[in-house]
Amino acid sequence: xxxxxxxxxxxxxxxxxxxxxxxxxxxxxxxxxxxxxxxxxxxxxxxxxxxxxxxxxxxxxxxxxxxxxxxxxxxxxxxxxxxxxxxxxxxxxxxxxxxxxxxxxxxxxxxxxx
Amino acid sequence: xxxxxxxxxxxxxxxxxxxxxxxxxxxxxxxxxxxxxxxxxxxxxxxxxxxxxxxxxxxxxxxxxxxxxxxxxxxxxxxxxxxxxxxxxxxxxxxxxxxxxxxxxxxxxx
Numbered sequence: 001x002x003x004x005x006x007x008x009x010x011x012x013x014x015x016x017x018x019x020x021x022x023x024x025x026x027x028x029x030x031x032x033x034x035x036x037x038x039x040x041x042x043x044x045x046x047x048x049x050x051x052x053x054x055x056x057x058x059x060x061x062x063x064x065x066x067x068x069x070x071x072x073x074x075x076x077x078x079x080x081x082x083x084x085x086x087x088x089x090x091x092x093x094x095x096x097x098x099x100x101x102x103x104x105x106x107x108x109x110x111x112x113x114x
Numbered sequence: 115x116x117x118x119x120x121x122x123x124x125x126x127x128x129x130x131x132x133x134x135x136x137x138x139x140x141x142x143x144x145x146x147x148x149x150x151x152x153x154x155x156x157x158x159x160x161x162x163x164x165x166x167x168x169x170x171x172x173x174x175x176x177x178x179x180x181x182x183x184x185x186x187x188x189x190x191x192x193x194x195x196x197x198x199x200x201x202x203x204x205x206x207x208x209x210x211x212x213x214x215x216x217x218x219x220x221x222x223x224x
Contacts, residue, residue: 003157025170033211042118042200042214043158057210090158105158 004093004106012112013081019078021109025093032074035090043090048075050096086113116141118201120215126198127191128223133219137201145203147184152198191222
């Protein structure tokens with residue numbers, strides 16, 4: 001098992017553009033969460049999806065959206081990119097419905113907005 | 115609101131010296147606390163969770179509800195312990211997203 005995989009690994013976009021980040025969870029994991037990690041900070045929660053439904057949303061503007069597909073993979077979309085959206089975007093998968101469940105993280109997508 | 119505070123951005127210790135990485139939290143209810151670690155060029159991974167009460171790679175962490183702390187300790191630091199360490203707790207009950215501290219970079223000097 002390759003673990004949680006994210007694509008692309010690096011991305012450079014211009015202000016105002018749109019970006020789509022992708023995540024494939026560990027086989028059997030039905031929950032996917034997205035985090036934003038700005039340099040010098042810990043990861044900050046953006047979205048959680050389980051069984052294709054949004055189960056939680058962090059304090060991010062409506063420019064951020066996500067979805068989960070029937071195979072449990074997920075996409076994070078960001079519209080009208082701002083310089084401040086430059087960050088490492090992490091995806092984590094876990095087994096839903098179990099207390100104290102470990103989150104397994106991908107290697108992240110490094111987004112640079114210029 | 116749930117919050118995690120890691121007061122030290124950087125902690126440097128000599129090999130063989132004891133290590134204590136501090137974590138304080140605010141949480142309404144009984145918290146489930148985690149330590150995650152990120153070694154150089156590797157992904158973020160779980161180091162230990164308080165409910166397991168286990169020692170991983172020589173590290174332990176004890177939940178102190180009175181002081182709302184979950185400090186990570188190791189009696190003798192090794193060079194391979196150099197990494198970024200994050201304390202985290204769930205936003206809510208059960209399997210929910212995590213709130214992370216800002217992290218502490220541990221540097222073990224030979």
